[in-house]
Amino acid sequence: MSENVTLTIDGKDITGEKGQTIMDAALANDIYIPHLCHHPDLAPYGSCRVCTCLVNGRPQTACTFPISDGMEVENDTDTVNEMRKQIVEMLFVEGNHYCMFCEKSGNCELQALAYRFGVTTPRYPYQFPKREVDASHPNVWIDRDRCVLCARCIRASKDVDGKHAFDFAGRGPNRHISVDAADGIEHTPVDADDKAVQVCPVGSLMLKRQGYKIPIGQRKYDHEPIGTDIETGASKKQ
Amino acid sequence: MSFGGPEVCHTKQERLTMSESLQSAIKEICEVVGNDRTQMMEIVEQVQDRFGCVSSEAMDLIAQQMNCHRVEVMSVVSFYSFLSEKPKGTVVIRLCNDVIDLMKGANHAADAFRDELGIEFGETTPDGKITLEWTPCIGMSDQAPAALINDEVVTYLGSDGARNIARQLKEGTAPSKLVGRLGDGNNANDLVKSMVHNNIRNAGPVVFAEGIVKGDGLKKALAMSPREVINDVKNSRLRGRGGAGFPTGMKWDFTRQADGDKKYIFCNADEGEPGTFKDRVILTEKPDLMFEGMTIGGYAIGADEGILYLRGEYAYLRAFLDDVLANRRDAGLLGKNICGKGFDFDIRIVMGAGAYICGEETALLSSAEGMRGDPKNRPPFPAQKGYRDCPTAVNNVETFCKVTRILEKGPGWFSEIGSEGSAGTKLLSISGDCHKPGVYEVPFGIKLREVMDLCGAEDVQAVQIGGPSGRLVGKDSMDDQICYDHLATGGSLMVFSRKRNLLKKVLNFMEFFEEESCGYCTPCRVGNVLLRKKIEAIVNGEGEPADLEYLQTLGETVKTCSRCGLGQTSPNPVLTSLESFRDVYEAALKPALKDGSQPEFDIRAALRPAEAIAGRASSHFAE
Numbered sequence: 001m002s003e004n005v006t007l008t009i010d011g012k013d014i015t016g017e018k019g020q021t022i023m024d025a026a027l028a029n030d031i032y033i034p035h036l037c038h039h040p041d042l043a044p045y046g047s048c049r050v051c052t053c054l055v056n057g058r059p060q061t062a063c064t065f066p067i068s069d070g071m072e073v074e075n076d077t078d079t080v081n082e083m084r085k086q087i088v089e090m091l092f093v094e095g096n097h098y099c100m101f102c103e104k105s106g107n108c109e110l111q112a113l114a115y116r117f118g119v120t121t122p123r124y125p126y127q128f129p130k131r132e133v134d135a136s137h138p139n140v141w142i143d144r145d146r147c148v149l150c151a152r153c154i155r156a157s158k159d160v161d162g163k164h165a166f167d168f169a170g171r172g173p174n175r176h177i178s179v180d181a182a183d184g185i186e187h188t189p190v191d192a193d194d195k196a197v198q199v200c201p202v203g204s205l206m207l208k209r210q211g212y213k214i215p216i217g218q219r220k221y222d223h224e225p226i227g228t229d230i231e232t233g234a235s236k237k238q
Numbered sequence: 239m240s241f242g243g244p245e246v247c248h249t250k251q252e253r254l255t256m257s258e259s260l261q262s263a264i265k266e267i268c269e270v271v272g273n274d275r276t277q278m279m280e281i282v283e284q285v286q287d288r289f290g291c292v293s294s295e296a297m298d299l300i301a302q303q304m305n306c307h308r309v310e311v312m313s314v315v316s317f318y319s320f321l322s323e324k325p326k327g328t329v330v331i332r333l334c335n336d337v338i339d340l341m342k343g344a345n346h347a348a349d350a351f352r353d354e355l356g357i358e359f360g361e362t363t364p365d366g367k368i369t370l371e372w373t374p375c376i377g378m379s380d381q382a383p384a385a386l387i388n389d390e391v392v393t394y395l396g397s398d399g400a401r402n403i404a405r406q407l408k409e410g411t412a413p414s415k416l417v418g419r420l421g422d423g424n425n426a427n428d429l430v431k432s433m434v435h436n437n438i439r440n441a442g443p444v445v446f447a448e449g450i451v452k453g454d455g456l457k458k459a460l461a462m463s464p465r466e467v468i469n470d471v472k473n474s475r476l477r478g479r480g481g482a483g484f485p486t487g488m489k490w491d492f493t494r495q496a497d498g499d500k501k502y503i504f505c506n507a508d509e510g511e512p513g514t515f516k517d518r519v520i521l522t523e524k525p526d527l528m529f530e531g532m533t534i535g536g537y538a539i540g541a542d543e544g545i546l547y548l549r550g551e552y553a554y555l556r557a558f559l560d561d562v563l564a565n566r567r568d569a570g571l572l573g574k575n576i577c578g579k580g581f582d583f584d585i586r587i588v589m590g591a592g593a594y595i596c597g598e599e600t601a602l603l604s605s606a607e608g609m610r611g612d613p614k615n616r617p618p619f620p621a622q623k624g625y626r627d628c629p630t631a632v633n634n635v636e637t638f639c640k641v642t643r644i645l646e647k648g649p650g651w652f653s654e655i656g657s658e659g660s661a662g663t664k665l666l667s668i669s670g671d672c673h674k675p676g677v678y679e680v681p682f683g684i685k686l687r688e689v690m691d692l693c694g695a696e697d698v699q700a701v702q703i704g705g706p707s708g709r710l711v712g713k714d715s716m717d718d719q720i721c722y723d724h725l726a727t728g729g730s731l732m733v734f735s736r737k738r739n740l741l742k743k744v745l746n747f748m749e750f751f752e753e754e755s756c757g758y759c760t761p762c763r764v765g766n767v768l769l770r771k772k773i774e775a776i777v778n779g780e781g782e783p784a785d786l787e788y789l790q791t792l793g794e795t796v797k798t799c800s801r802c803g804l805g806q807t808s809p810n811p812v813l814t815s816l817e818s819f820r821d822v823y824e825a826a827l828k829p830a831l832k833d834g835s836q837p838e839f840d841i842r843a844a845l846r847p848a849e850a851i852a853g854r855a856s857s858h859f860a861e
């Protein structure tokens with residue numbers, strides 16, 4: 001038996017279950033809280049900070065913070081969205097995101113968030129980092145230029161695929177995805193049908209020869225902003 | 239242990255022997271810790287120590303032996319600055335580039351090292367003997383410039399001193415032989431033998447009092463129930479001395495009440511906040527007071543194991559501290575049936591390896607569990623789910639010393655010292671432009687002005703209170719009190735006289751945070767780089783008026799959205815200096831052109847090389 005918890009999100013009363021995170025309670029109630037590192041099939045991680053809300057006036061990440069009775073969550077407000085927009089812009093300048101040449105364009109959650117927040121061009125200077133591409137595997141490749149360090153692949157490979165084929169190396173601005181082999185992803189047990197390969201929100205960990213299978217114009221975020229399926233309840237009906 | 243590295247091999251034969259010895263050494267190192275995955279720090283530190291690196295091959299061997307993934311070993315090794323995949327010299331010189339060291343002439347020592355060794359920072363001499371590196375604050379700002387040579391500390395390092403050291407090292411002198419005259423107190427102890435000075439300038443009534451008898455506080459505690467001990471700590475109004483100021487009694491109560499049979503108590507001796515060195519002096523002179531406080535804490539929360547997390551920079555104190563622990567065991571103050579009261583408790587030491595973030599309590603626990611020092615999500619808090627998922631209390635070195643004294647002398651005695659909201663004394667680490675840098679034990683509530691008089695500060699322009707993560711204040715704050723409610727500090731006070739360029743100090747602090755961010759969350763990982771770059775531009779005379787707004791907005795977002803205390807405080811150097819010294823920023827901004835505009839870059843200068851090639855001026859600008 002689960003215990004019910006009541007809280008408000010932007011003034012709207014909602015009910016969730018004890019132990020749920022704000023994110024899960026919101027999703028169950030058709031409320032979209034913008035997010036990037038969060039994935040419904042994976043353990044919460046809390047790294048991108050895009051889901052930051054004000055919880056009883058204090059900043060917290062919805063994907064990691066548990067709900068409690070009487071909690072007041074501020075989600076879709078100018079103050080909160082402005083901070084989220086800045087974080088998305090930070091991610092854009094941190095990596096090398098050339099959306100116009102990118103196979104993931106239209107299916108990319110980072111790009112879609114930028115559209116949703118109305119980012120035309122980042123206010124911060126591009127960092128143009130040097131990042132490594134690893135295309136050694138017959139079916140899977142990593143372009144670290146586009147990695148947003150969300151740890152989805154790490155979590156999926158460890159907890160779902162049972163492989164622990166990825167982890168972070170380095171710290172601070174040098175933090176990057178590393179594979180479980182000295183000489184490239186081809187020497188790891190990663191397979192094309194691994195969960196790890198399906199969950200990358202951007203075009204960083206990709207299947208080969210799939211890039212243009214779905215034509216531009218027919219992709220997930222080509223027609224409506226990210227989060228629309230949640231707000232209309234369509235994501236639950238699928 | 240030492241963080242340098244010996245054997246560097248050249249011939250194929252040597253490499254083969256090395257490979258075999260690497261394999262057997264790793265097997266042995268892992269077996270000593272029972273192939274326990276949570277002891278990864280100990281393992282990789284030992285491998286680094288013996289082979290000068292944790293090479294790719296070593297990572298594979300460790301993973302095999304520990305039955306874990308290579309990438310897990312990689313993620314640890316690549317996190318800590320004292321560990322490396324690439325081989326380092328037999329001797330590693332780490333010169334401190336903290337602001338205070340730079341003010342005191344670290345650059346002269348740096349030039350002497352460069353010149354004498356013929357290498358740049360970040361390089362190793364061609365014979366593989368000596369590596370030269372910069373390192374952030376090593377806890378010696380009161381005797382700056384300072385450097386670590388493997389584990390040895392050298393202080394007051396002028397350019398002659400540096401040259402001399404480099405020459406001796408080239409001739410093969412062991413780092414331990416470089417120490418000339420020994421420091422005072424236990425610095426001269428056979429197990430320490432360092433040239434470090436305590437510089438205790440003001441001995442207060444709590445930590446540095448004379449005639450404290452080992453075991454007195456503990457015996458009184460064990461005569462009470464754990465609940466009564468916690469009540470005494472609560473009634474003393476003791477708050478944490480590590481920076482955040484959480485009430486210690488309350489933290490212990492939460493930990494005691496949390497579900498779980500196995501609990502842990504941790505002492506945070508990471509002391510990484512630049513300009514802080516008071517824990518170093520406690521570790522050297524009052525280790526019994528600290529270990530006794532941990533034992534009392536263990537009894538209060540129901541733990542039978544305590545861990546001292548000691549920063550890698552203080553490795554020179556390790557043997558001495560182990561010996562203090564052994565003596566306490568012999569005296570019946572640690573181990574089984576302590577003081578004959580049926581209480582079992584012991585303490586071990588875990589070493590850090592060069593990462594400021596590991597002072598953050600959840601990162602510290604990650605590190606002690608043998609992982610990279612990423613902080614953990616909260617909730618759950620360590621009091622509920624900490625080390626190995628058990629309820630854990632983490633406290634600062636100084637906090638534990640205070641507990642011992644509170645149990646010995648009573649909570650009333652303690653709470654009468656200090657100010658209304660801040661009971662007791664505080665140890666301050668004072669450095670910079672003053673005549674008497676060192677450690678001062680003062681009652682809370684003392685005014686900044688009084689502290690400046692005590693340390694002989696002259697011509698004060700600004701004081702950085704609480705280290706880079708604290709506040710930069712000016713003359714207006716001289717009558718404010720040092721306490722949790724006004725000028726809060728984990729202990730660091732850096733004095734800057736009027737001849738100092740404050741923006742350069744801000745830049746140095748931002749470089750520090752950029753380097754030390756764990757990189758887990760976006761705002762801290764990216765935001766600190768952006769803040770640093772903008773401050774750099776302003777220092778270089780390329781700032782514009784709109785930049786001040788940019789810094790303010792960016793700084794606030796990083797503070798609000800970051801995941802742990804590092805990112806939540808790292809913009810403070812920028813934000814507090816903008817508040818107290820806006821005029822300094824304004825004076826540094828680029829003056830507007832005649833038409834009032836402020837171009838981001840100088841187009842004429844950018845065109846100059848092309849004009850030189852073309853042999854004529856650009857037609858756009860032809861006059």
Ligand SMILES: Cc1cc2nc3c(=O)[nH]c(=O)nc-3n(C[C@H](O)[C@H](O)[C@H](O)COP(=O)(O)O)c2cc1C
Nearest residue numbers: 478479480508509510597598599633634637803804
């Ligand atoms: C980035 C960062 C570094 C820290 N470094 C230290 C440290 O070196 N020593 C320390 O005692 N506390 C440090 N803290 C505070 C600890 O997280 C924790 O609050 C403290 O150890 C609790 O002990 P206390 O209650 O006795 O002060 C740091 C916090 C942050 C965010």
Ligand code: SF4
Nearest residue numbers: 757758759762802805
């Ligand atoms: S604020 Fe974020 S990136 Fe910075 S140290 Fe904390 S968790 Fe790591």
Ligand code: FES
Nearest residue numbers: 035037048049063
């Ligand atoms: S979605 Fe919550 S921090 Fe990334």
Ligand code: FES
Nearest residue numbers: 102108146202203
């Ligand atoms: S469009 Fe976002 S990573 Fe390519």
